[in-house]
Amino acid sequence: MTHVETNQHPKKRLIDPYNRTISYLRLSVTDRCNLRCTYCMAEKMQFLPRQKLLTLEEIRDFGKAFVTLGINKIRLTGGEPLVRRGIIGLVDSLASEEGLDELTMTTNGLLLEKKAKDLKLAGLGRLNISVDSLIPEKFRQLTRFGDIKDWHKGVNAAKEAQFSNIKLNVVVLKGFNDLEICDLAEYAIANEFDISFIEEMPLGVTKSHDRVQTQVCCGDIKQQLSQKFELIETLERTGGPSRYMRVAGTKSKIGFISPISENFCGACNRVRVTADGRLLLCLGNENSIDLKSIIRNHPGDENMLNEAIRGAIQNKPERHYFDPSRTDILRFMNTTGG
Numbered sequence: 227m228t229h230v231e232t233n234q235h236p237k238k239r240l241i242d243p244y245n246r247t248i249s250y251l252r253l254s255v256t257d258r259c260n261l262r263c264t265y266c267m268a269e270k271m272q273f274l275p276r277q278k279l280l281t282l283e284e285i286r287d288f289g290k291a292f293v294t295l296g297i298n299k300i301r302l303t304g305g306e307p308l309v310r311r312g313i314i315g316l317v318d319s320l321a322s323e324e325g326l327d328e329l330t331m332t333t334n335g336l337l338l339e340k341k342a343k344d345l346k347l348a349g350l351g352r353l354n355i356s357v358d359s360l361i362p363e364k365f366r367q368l369t370r371f372g373d374i375k376d377w378h379k380g381v382n383a384a385k386e387a388q389f390s391n392i393k394l395n396v397v398v399l400k401g402f403n404d405l406e407i408c409d410l411a412e413y414a415i416a417n418e419f420d421i422s423f424i425e426e427m428p429l430g431v432t433k434s435h436d437r438v439q440t441q442v443c444c445g446d447i448k449q450q451l452s453q454k455f456e457l458i459e460t461l462e463r464t465g466g467p468s469r470y471m472r473v474a475g476t477k478s479k480i481g482f483i484s485p486i487s488e489n490f491c492g493a494c495n496r497v498r499v500t501a502d503g504r505l506l507l508c509l510g511n512e513n514s515i516d517l518k519s520i521i522r523n524h525p526g527d528e529n530m531l532n533e534a535i536r537g538a539i540q541n542k543p544e545r546h547y548f549d550p551s552r553t554d555i556l557r558f559m560n561t562t563g564g
């Protein structure tokens with residue numbers, strides 16, 4: 227299958243061995259976080275030593291290099307991107323990059339109260355804000371110690387800052403938040419947000435729950451939602467794996483991200499750079515190269531960096547094979563750049 231998303235000159239496109247155009251970079255700015263969501267991290271996480279983390283300048287240089295090579299969308303992520311000092315300056319330095327159509331961020335929202343306005347002024351476009359429950363006790367349980375009041379303050383600040391679009395991300399776990407699916411959608415609709423429901427991926431060993439028991443497939447989520455809302459099929463995409471449905475009579479779209487129940491790798495257009503500078507070619511495989519060593523050992527050698535990236539893209543796997551009963555991938559989502 228061919229996935230051509232831009233009219234760029236062929237030389238300025240990254241094309242993998244399966245003829246997929248790679249146009250989207252998820253750029254992780256830290257593995258650290260102010261929460262410990264049970265599906266994302268171990269309770270006692272060992273974070274990377276500071277000297278292993280990319281500096282802000284290195285992150286910026288990677289972003290620019292990828293744009294030169296044809297990436298037109300970058301999402302800043304982590305860990306929690308807003309715990310990284312200097313994040314506003316980073317957004318500012320990337321946002322105006324010629325050839326970059328969209329700079330976005332995924333955040334847990336807690337620090338938006340202080341940072342939403344400056345992020346918007348610095349040029350951040352759309353915002354994805356994660357939330358798995360609006361019930362204070364459940365929110366605390368899923369995040370291990372988060373306070374939903376801080377989340378609400380952050381979301382209000384994001385609304386005031388008038389981002390072009392806000393989307394909520396919900397990971398659904400049976401027995402934890404599966405009965406709240408319609409309430410979360412209702413909340414999104416009332417605020418004119420979009421919302422995506424995500425199947426949990428088996429990344430990193432988690433002791434807090436059994437992933438086979440808690441798995442909920444998008445088909446079941448859709449079923450629940452369609453009892454309450456009139457869902458209208460749409461072919462709209464926002465450059466990610468979400469398949470969207472419009473909610474009749476509202477401004478909101480509901481997205482479904484189904485890495486387990488319905489493979490979407492045929493349309494994959496993305497790669498990730500981890501907080502320690504690894505170019506990771508697929509969430510569900512370990513194919514990667516160490517880009518940090520290249521820029522630290524050969525500072526300023528743009529040609530070498532570009533060639534390394536081009537070469538790595540040829541090693542992008544065809545697809546992932548997630549199975550909730552097995553944890554083949556030991557890296558947690560926070561070290562992956564979700």
Ligand code: SAM
Pocket residue numbers: 259265266303304305306307332333334354355356395396397424425426427428429559560563564
């Ligand atoms: N800290 C930010 C946040 O929570 O939005 C950004 C990083 S977080 C790793 C990015 C997204 O990955 C979040 O929406 C989170 O819910 C999701 N995520 C984390 N672990 C996951 C897993 N095992 N399976 C599916 N989604 C996961």
Ligand code: SF4
Pocket residue numbers: 259260261262263266267304305306334356559560
């Ligand atoms: Fe932190 Fe985001 Fe992972 Fe939750 S999902 S622990 S907020 S990085």
